[in-house]
Amino acid sequence: MSKTYAVFNGDGLFQHMLFKGVHTIPKGAVEISDELSVRILQEPDSIWRIDETGAITATDPESIPPTREQIEALRLRSYADPLTGSDRYFAEAQRMQVMNEPGWEAVRAAGVARFEAIQAQYPWTSDDGAL
Structure with a gap:
């Protein structure tokens, strides 16, 4: 499988996934494992974030109270x-x-x-x- 990258915005929220050889990979994109890319695709309602340590986690949108x-x-x-x-x-x-x-x-x-x-x-x- 080709290398997969995730792009996050300035707040650490997942924006989209890119594939080497198909997309131009921008500076700041994070290489992710095949397992994580499959999870992201299988859990489209989850909110994916990257923290300052580089850890990528999912949050159920129902667990985030509205402002x-x-x-x-x-x-x-x-x-x-x-x-x-x-x-x-x-x-x-x-x-x-x-x-x-x-x-x-x-x-x-x-x-x-x-x-x-x-x-x-x-x-x-x-x-x-x-x-």
Whole structure:
């Protein structure tokens, strides 16, 4: 088998695999064993990293908690979803109220309930971003 190399970004995260004789091997690429290259190919959902000692390890993405920014992004997308989000209820309630249509309070209450459900679906437990 030809020599296999792995390329990692500045944070040590695996980017892609290259094969000598097929690809141009950039400076900084790390030669890896055939066994490791097979593992990388067989575990595509794992997050592969190289540390300062040169050790390459895999992490299950489920074991890495999302950041506060990632949770906020999930919440914002969920609020704005045109079919299941809370924003549509608030917009409808506002329109109904401005046009003096009855029942806007119930629509607004549905928006509040959906907003709270989304927050429960994507929770965070402290102000410092730790979950």
